[in-house]
Amino acid sequence: MHMASIPKFSTRLNFNQPLRAVENHAQITCSALAHGLLTSSNNHMTKTSHVLRLIDQTEEGLSNTGKFGRFGGVFVPETLVTCLDKLAAEFNFILRDSQFQSELAVALRDYVGRETPLYFAERLTDYYKNSKGEGPDIYLKREDLNHDGAHKMNNAIAQAMLAKRMGRKSVVAATGAGQHGVATAAACAKLSLDCSIFMGNVDEERQSSNVLRMKHLGARVKSVEGTFKDATSEAIRDWVGDLDNSYYLAGTAVGPHPCPSMVREFQSVIGKETRKQAIEKWGGKPDVLVACVGSGSNALGMFHEFVRDEEVRLIGVEAAGTGIDSGKHSATLSKGDIGVYHGAMSYLLQDDEGQIIGPHSIGVGLEYPGVSPELSFLKDIGRAEIYTVTDEEALHAYAVLCRLEGIFPALEAAHALAYLGKLCPALPNGTKVVVNCSGRGDKDADRVFKYQQQMGLATF
Numbered sequence: 001m002h003m004a005s006i007p008k009f010s011t012r013l014n015f016n017q018p019l020r021a022v023e024n025h026a027q028i029t030c031s032a033l034a035h036g037l038l039t040s041s042n043n044h045m046t047k048t049s050h051v052l053r054l055i056d057q058t059e060e061g062l063s064n065t066g067k068f069g070r071f072g073g074v075f076v077p078e079t080l081v082t083c084l085d086k087l088a089a090e091f092n093f094i095l096r097d098s099q100f101q102s103e104l105a106v107a108l109r110d111y112v113g114r115e116t117p118l119y120f121a122e123r124l125t126d127y128y129k130n131s132k133g134e135g136p137d138i139y140l141k142r143e144d145l146n147h148d149g150a151h152k153m154n155n156a157i158a159q160a161m162l163a164k165r166m167g168r169k170s171v172v173a174a175t176g177a178g179q180h181g182v183a184t185a186a187a188c189a190k191l192s193l194d195c196s197i198f199m200g201n202v203d204e205e206r207q208s209s210n211v212l213r214m215k216h217l218g219a220r221v222k223s224v225e226g227t228f229k230d231a232t233s234e235a236i237r238d239w240v241g242d243l244d245n246s247y248y249l250a251g252t253a254v255g256p257h258p259c260p261s262m263v264r265e266f267q268s269v270i271g272k273e274t275r276k277q278a279i280e281k282w283g284g285k286p287d288v289l290v291a292c293v294g295s296g297s298n299a300l301g302m303f304h305e306f307v308r309d310e311e312v313r314l315i316g317v318e319a320a321g322t323g324i325d326s327g328k329h330s331a332t333l334s335k336g337d338i339g340v341y342h343g344a345m346s347y348l349l350q351d352d353e354g355q356i357i358g359p360h361s362i363g364v365g366l367e368y369p370g371v372s373p374e375l376s377f378l379k380d381i382g383r384a385e386i387y388t389v390t391d392e393e394a395l396h397a398y399a400v401l402c403r404l405e406g407i408f409p410a411l412e413a414a415h416a417l418a419y420l421g422k423l424c425p426a427l428p429n430g431t432k433v434v435v436n437c438s439g440r441g442d443k444d445a446d447r448v449f450k451y452q453q454q455m456g457l458a459t460f
């Protein structure tokens with residue numbers, strides 16, 4: 001295990017006895033499974049009960065420990081601890097506060113536009129049928145139809161409401177693809193909160209339409225040398241300078257507790273709706289859920305509701321960039337080692353000295369060297385399956401969805417769609433597959449065309 005270069009604000013290790021107990025259990029169980037000590041004949045039930053027990057243990061201890069097995073926690077300086085404790089207390093309060101919950105339900109319905117459809121992608125289903133005309137039924141959870149065009153709004157509006165409740169006057173956030181920045185800027189406009197969004201100069205160029213949208217919405221866009229990871233560090237530094245008035249609005253399920261749990265909770269509406277819509281449409285559960293993994297919020301938003309339904313496969317798709325062995329990828333769960341970054345422990349892209357390796361993906365929102373501690377945990381205990389697709393495969397999937405269904409997927413979501421090419425041939429006829437279409441791809445249209453030309457893939 002390496003400890004990645006710890007950012008300036010990340011100095012405190014917060015282990016205590018109960019945490020170690022959970023951590024040790026997780027390690028023993030995982031290593032027993034990995035070494036085949038739990039044989040595969042009594043196997044399914046044995047494995048099942050272990051996995052569920054680990055999930056239950058984690059959920060029970062979460063509000064106290066912020067730990068998902070050995071991942072997560074609070075690795076921050078003392079000055080931030082009180083602030084995070086206060087945030088955790090407020091978060092726990094609003095979870096049970098019927099007034100907040102009913103205001104949030106109205107905002108999700110009337111402002112965000114929920115529920116989003118569970119759309120049967122008929123032509124995509126046909127496209128992936130085999131020569132006998134058999135294959136899975138493919139459905140898309142249309143998070144691209146949310147106000148502002150991505151799942152990010154589910155979380156941004158809820159946290160902006162929380163910030164307002166806590167009496168904060170200003171909000172600070174970091175964005176990569178710009179979708180979280182736009183969602184935060186919009187939520188702040190609606191709730192009359194001052195808004196600053198930090199963004200890497202490399203990303204500003206790649207996602208320029210979203211920079212303009214943020215500015216139209218009244219946000220200050222603060223340019224930072226680099227990409228999303230650098231913008232995140234700067235946004236947190238800015239927040240630390242004014243803890244009493246300012247609220248750091250985390251856009252994904254990373255960072256110190258309670259950020260990962262909070263973002264996952266506000267995104268879990270995706271999975272809850274999916275369960276209800278699946279019952280309405282085919283009278284059962286989905287068999288397979290597929291989501292792209294940048295840092296983990298859209299994947300967890302869809303998976304969380306089904307984490308105890310072990311017959312439902314949870315598939316996370318990471319960016320293999322120019323190739324999983326090329327060194328230019330964002331496949332943190334597939335290729336990373338465990339370390340501490342931005343206040344929590346998770347898998348990380350790091351070198352032998354623990355220095356962060358810059359991630360790469362054609363999907364700007366997938367470029368982050370860390371990943372959600374909860375997904376790290378679900379991968380470790382064998383509950384979530386993690387695969388990768390390359391830039392080129394994602395570009396192809398973008399074109400396929402445009403041409404067959406008339407839907408632009410965000411390049412991030414195109415990674416989840418691209419995995420269908422590998423998944424579908426292995427599935428029985430009629431298997432119900434739900435892909436999280438996490439955002440819309442208007443922001444990527446010009447870059448896709450440029451890449452298609454460069455790679456000789458242009459289709460028009």
Ligand SMILES: Cc1ncc(COP(=O)(O)O)c(C=O)c1O
Pocket residue numbers: 150151176177178179180251252253292293294295296297298299364365366410412413438439440
């Ligand atoms: C449309 C879309 N999907 C997915 C992601 C990846 O983030 P996460 O893994 O937190 O869902 C982003 C990030 O910006 C995004 O904009």
